[in-house]
Amino acid sequence: MSVRELVVLGTSSAVPTPRRNHNGYFLRWDSHGVLFDPGEGTQRQMRLAGLSATDITRICLTHFHGDHALGLPGTIQRIARDKVAHPVRVTYPAQGREYWERLRHATPFHDTDVIVPQPVAGTGACPLGEHDLRLTALPLRHSVTAYGYRLAEPDGWRMLPDRLTEHGVTGPLIGALHRQGWVNAPDGHRVDLTDCALPRPGQTLAFVMDTAYCPQAVELARDADMLVIESTYLDSEEHLADPYGHLTARQAGRVAAEAGARTLVLTHISERYDADRDADFLAQAAAEFDGPITLAQDLDRIPLPPRSR
Known part of the structure; x- marks a missing residue:
């Protein structure tokens, strides 16, 4: 039986807190295991979540700020130590190649040849991925080069038993x-697929991390079944959002609403906010988006919503 769920490893922004680790998100999608933005502590969080290095088939880095990338050396070294046999593609902004090289070889270890670099560049969509899971990257608006990602299952068909x-x-x-x-x-007449089936849209997940509001964020999230998006600030700190290249919870809700996303997952929360402000993140996002909203907590497991029929 296939499993499609987001395992949340960390939900803080620049500074971890006692209840929020640095960023880290593991998407289990059938036979794929996509690790997004492994910040510090990712190995430990994976262990607490019951995940292993062998579960990882792809790593996606949105950008090279430390809270999104400093867990990469340990993750790669764990892949080598555990003798992972399958290829692990690592997608990252090509403009950060020097940081990739530093992190890839941060310390001496018995290396592995399964790591396959896959840099992305340019201002348009960058299609990547396997035939059964299309990955697209789009540039976002942050203080350094950053990309968001969209994972999409090809559209399929739903068979109609009576037909x-x-x-x-x-x-x-x-x-x-x-x-x-x-x-x-059996009686010789031709039967076309359209005679016995209806089109079934493939599932889609959008991952939009550090960015100010921009059209590319909306495009990545267009009709997504799940939008995982940063919501660093509340309205009271909106004056900080655009200068630092971040979103408020309300702006994250606006992106989801304009994109027609089905569900919204808020994350990347500033360390300035304690647990008593959690409800404010949900309320401010809900002022713009009327669908289901989750404020992610470390080690949450969030299933993708059922396929549209």
Whole structure:
């Protein structure tokens, strides 16, 4: 049975707190394990979450600020130590190549050849990824070069059992119909996929970290089933958001609403806010977005919403 869930490893911004570790997010998507922005403490948080280095198939860095990248050396060294056999692609902004090289070889260790660098560059969409999970990167608006990511499952089909029965399509013929788009029924008549199935949109997750409000953030989140987005500040600190290249909770809600996202996950919370302000993050985001909202906490497991029918 496939599992699609976001495992939250850390939810603080620049400074960790007793209840919020530095950033870290692990997306389990069927056979894929995508680690986003491994900040300090990622190895420990993964262990607490029951995750291992062998679960990681891809690492995505939005940018090279320390709270998003200083856990990378330990993560790579753990991949080497545990003798992970499969390739692990690492996507990062190409303009930060010097930081990638420093982090990749931060200390001596018995290296591994499974790490596959995959830098992204440019001002347009950068398509990446496997055939069953398309990954796209878009530049955001931060104080250093930063990219957001969109993971999308290709659209598929939902078979209609009553229509299959009506056309006499059973057993192996169902698989053949799905694969090639048509079959000849036992009585000889042609059956097209559209006769027995309805289009089913693929699931999509958007990951938008450090950025001021910008059109690219909305584009990444367009019709996403889940938008994971930074919400560093509350309204009272809105004057800090744009100069530092960050969002408020209200602005994060606005991005979700304008994009038509289905669910919203707020994270990257400034260390200035204690637990008694959590409700304010939810309320201010809800003033703009009327869908389900989660204020992420360390070690949360947040399932992707069911596929649209």
